Amino acid sequence: MILALVGNQNSGKTTLFNQLTGSNQRVGNFPGVTVDQKFGEIRFAKNCTVVDLPGIYSLRAYSNEEIITRDFILNNKPDGIINIVDATNIERNLYLTLQLIEMQIPIVLALNMMDEVRANGGTINIRVMSRELGISVVPISAAKNEGIEELINKMINDAKNKHYPKRIDFCEPGPVHRCIHAISHIVEDHAEKLGMPPRFAATKIIEGDAHIVSRLKLSQNELDMIEHSIVEMETEHGMDRDAALADMRYSFIEKLCGRTVVRPRENREYLRSVKIDSVLTNKYLAIPLFLGIMLVIFWLTFNLIGAYLSDWLALGITALTNLVDHGLIFLGINPVVKSLVVDGVFAGIGSVLGFLPIIITLFFFLSILEDSGYMARVAFVMDKLMRKIGLSGRSIVPMLIGFGCTVPAVMATRTLSSERDRKMTILLTPFVSCSAKIPIYALFTAAFFTHYKALVMIGLYLSGILTGIVVALISNRTFMRGKPVPFVMELPNYRFPAFKNVMLLMWEKARDFLQRAFTIIFIATIVIWFLQNFNLRLNLVSDSNGSLLAAIGQWIAPIFKPLGFNDWRISTALITGLTAKEAVVSTLGVLTQSTAAELPSVLSSMFTPLTAVSFLVFTLLYTPCVAAVATIRRELGSAPKAAGLVAAQCGIAWIISYVIYNLCRLILY
């Protein structure tokens, strides 16, 4: 049996899904659905799979999320729908319910947060509501795990016995009623052939759902009759088609709630939210507090907790590597194989696992920010600023995370509600200088700009941001034009984050990263190992100067001549920077045969301050590391797009370095 879980955003849908499935969650593709869905077996029911559909407010086909939900229900025909609604905000939540009922699939209404309604002194007459809607209604509290078994039992019962919604008519007698019925009648035969309820088809046609219209294969004559009927309704009713349907549904809901809901005089959670907001979205405090919170999260992630975990992990990997190293020597294994295992395989695993502590810690904090309701406030506070570059307030958080690490930053774009915003944010995040580039900056500023270290650092960060802004402005006017997404967003009441949700999200992100990024990073590390250790005739090299990698470095070095650094060692270091940006520094050390202490003075013989600036700007902007590229590929869902992004970044890096280098040369000489 397959059940679909549908509900508004902030209705507690994820919490209910986690309660139902625990850790039996998987992400995958259902036939006929292009986007991955989360699904899992219900823990206490046999052979019962529940699919978590995106949080939506309506079934109009305007947003991607709405289309996914509509198509899943139409094409996959689940055995039942669990419609979760926030009982403290019932009017708007029931709006979606009325549309779901039209789809004629057994549906159970889960009235979530009933504990809050009761605690505030409110009541809902479940029996009358169930009778009026013609579906089962079960009060639950997803956070407290109350009423959930009853909900599932009712759902299974209704699905098994095919209890379809008993009522589909929510309109008063009048023009709207007549129009819907006339159209239902016209499309009836077409709809039934497709297994689509005629009433659902009729309202979708009135809403102008082009996909449904084309699937119904209506004749021109029928289309004319339909249009005529709608226009007649609009004139008689004095409202256009969109408003008429919304008005019809909300009128029914208002009447229903008037009879079944006793509202509390005051809602404690709301009053508490108003108090918290008087600080967190305060005119003067909001932005400093937001930056402060982000700084604390950064410090905890990259300096304290994440770094601590990373150190332990590194210690473990080093110990294991040493053990294997000694074991292989003891067994007298061929040194090439030993090098493959130790420098290739283990280094690869190490670099993949190195990201895990950061991802886990960051998502721990991010899920708290999201679940508590603060993230919506951030979007509210930062919206005006982000809109200047064609994004909405929500994008600020992934971009700030980019200062730490591009990998979790790109993963964090998943919560953005608009596809276009998501792609834009992914495109811009790599321009924000990640923390792995700091060792490169530190080395070069120490070598060339001892007196202006801070200035150069700030200059680099600002150049990255500036480039990002320019790229954003250009792409807004070219390939990212698209429809602007309305920023009409709910600000949920502040709530205490559910521990289970936080833990499951951390687990999901860690698993996701390992599954998707492992192979790519692993292969890349081994390829680099191979290139570093073998020469053109595939003989082992003793000195990395003769390696394949050096040959490639030599081959591409002329590309960098216009930027002022025509040295194969530098281009080779840039290539190894693909695996991880820190590798740029270590490769320069290896290729110049100098220790960390000698490196600054060696560099001053290879670079002038001017070419150093050019090199720094290039490293700031050129392709992100393999792990980031793998994540971008995963989140964009397309390898060609990810490759395009890498190429575009390298191009932009080259152009900007070229411009800066030559401008400075003109000014100075």
Next chain:
Amino acid sequence: MMLDQLKQGKTAVITKVGGQGALRCRLLDMGIIPKTTVTIRNIAPLGDPLEIRIRDYTLTIRREDAEKIEVEPVEE
């Protein structure tokens, strides 16, 4: 008057919802329809968007979108 001209803390009744396409449908779906009461609760620190209270929940809306909603202020 239009919703964006309503002062912070003031309440009004919606008389007409303008706009078009996705925006208009979104507004209607969220329950912003004629005869509904709306209150301006807060304004973002940079002056935009607005935070409004409607049908027992809170919503953010940009000024450029609020400009398309006609309201009749409620005398207190």
